[in-house]
Amino acid sequence: SQTIHQWPATLVQPVGSPLSLECTVEGTSNPNLYWYRQAAGRGLQLLFYSVGIGQISSEVPQNLSASRPQDRQFILSSKKLLLSDSGFYLCAWSASGNTIYFGEGSWLTVV
Amino acid sequence: GQQLNQSPQSMFIQEGEDVSMNCTSSSIFNTWLWYKQDPGEGPVLLIALYKAGELTSNGRLTAQFGITRKDSFLNISASIPSDVGIYFCAGLNNAGNMLTFGGGTRLMVKP
Numbered sequence: 001s002q003t004i005h006q007w008p009a010t011l012v013q014p015v016g017s018p019l020s021l022e023c024t025v026e027g028t029s030n031p032n033l034y035w036y037r038q039a040a041g042r043g044l045q046l047l048f049y050s051v052g053i054g055q056i057s058s059e060v061p062q063n064l065s066a067s068r069p070q071d072r073q074f075i076l077s078s079k080k081l082l083l084s085d086s087g088f089y090l091c092a093w094s095a096s097g098n099t100i101y102f103g104e105g106s107w108l109t110v111v
Numbered sequence: 112g113q114q115l116n117q118s119p120q121s122m123f124i125q126e127g128e129d130v131s132m133n134c135t136s137s138s139i140f141n142t143w144l145w146y147k148q149d150p151g152e153g154p155v156l157l158i159a160l161y162k163a164g165e166l167t168s169n170g171r172l173t174a175q176f177g178i179t180r181k182d183s184f185l186n187i188s189a190s191i192p193s194d195v196g197i198y199f200c201a202g203l204n205n206a207g208n209m210l211t212f213g214g215g216t217r218l219m220v221k222p
Contacts, residue, residue, distance in 0.1 A: 032208045043212050043215050088151075090153050094207070094208065099142075099159050101156065103153050105152060105153045
């Protein structure tokens with residue numbers, strides 16, 4: 001069966017520091033991969049999606065970036081975090097034309 | 112990006128009561144999904160709807176895909192305390208690679 005994991009689960013980072021969140025999917029090949037952000041008590045905002053290695057689409061301009069170095073690995077990064085980057089980040093995957101499944105989420109607090 | 116209109120935003124009900132929430136969109140979707148998110152965790156898929164007019168049940172949950180393909184509702188019967196959480200509707204685009212989310216319905220159940 002397919003599984004998705006993301007880490008770290010929680011992160012407290014100072015303003016201006018870099019960020020790296022990782023996500024891996026197992027049990028499937030060539031998945032679509034996504035990064036969402038959820039501000040406290042609010043809905044889900046799509047940040048990036050990828051349909052293949054090295055193929056990244058950005059939905060929202062920001063100081064975050066995403067990379068897909070391997071088929072089942074998706075990384076969310078920032079060179080310099082802002083206070084407004086705080087939130088709950090969710091990685092997700094789908095097979096083409098199918099339901100989207102979410103990871104456990106990563107809490108980022110920028111202080 | 113586009114959001115679905117989900118209502119109500121929050122509900123506070125007594126244990127045992129039935130619950131109903133719905134989503135509407137100005138766009139047509141080929142698939143409607145309903146997710147539940149517990150605090151601090153990623154959304155978990157509850158029900159997926161693939162055909163206009165489809166009515167699907169999952170235990171105490173029932174969801175319908177509107178005949179116009181622009182709306183969906185979710186009913187929860189005989190609510191229990193563990194039903195507490197945020198419920199999201201989502202529409203999947205024709206290509207099957209992009210989810211549009213509703214704003215969420217926060218459900219609180221009083222024992």
